[in-house]
Amino acid sequence: MLYFDGLLGIFTLGLWIFCLVDVITTDESSCRNLPKGLWLLLVLVVPLVGSIVWLVAGRPQQATRARGPYERHTPAFPEYDRPGRFAATSPDDDEEFLRRCRERAEAQRKLAREKRGEE
Structure with a gap:
């Protein structure tokens, strides 16, 4: 039983650290349902429940890969994303x-x- 409790504790700690870093690095405009500060407070105060709620209800919907340390949701070629832009094939x-x-x-x-x- 002690072995199971230890694994559960390590899992909870890992989940808590992951969610804490994820909340901190997520852009304020991408947070869902609550402001970023409240999400951070929730994950800090109630580690297990707050982390699970963050993953389910607060984390941004789209999964994007960071392109650099300070770029989070930057498209590779933003000039191609403008509506009405025409690019000739040749x-x-x-x-x-x-x-x-x-x-x-x-x-x-x-x-x-x-x-x-x-x-």
């Missing part, structure tokens, strides 16, 4: 892009000719 398929490139190149050539003419 530059040859985008006639408007090619037209603007040609106009810009011609304007640069004209400016270079004018500069050479002045010198």
Whole structure:
């Protein structure tokens, strides 16, 4: 019986430490149902029950991997997440892009000719 109590105690301690670190590192806007400070207080004061309640009702729904020590929910390419953004599959398929490139190149050539003419 003592062996079972020891394993239960180690499990509870591990769960408590995991949940405590998880609450601290979770972004305030990602916490569900209670503010982050109350979750921290709940996990600190009532370790086993608070940890289980945090895992069930407080932890953020989406499982995201941290990209760095200070980045939590940053997408890899945020410019692709904007609504209404169009990305051509190939530059040859985008006639408007090619037209603007040609106009810009011609304007640069004209400016270079004018500069050479002045010198």
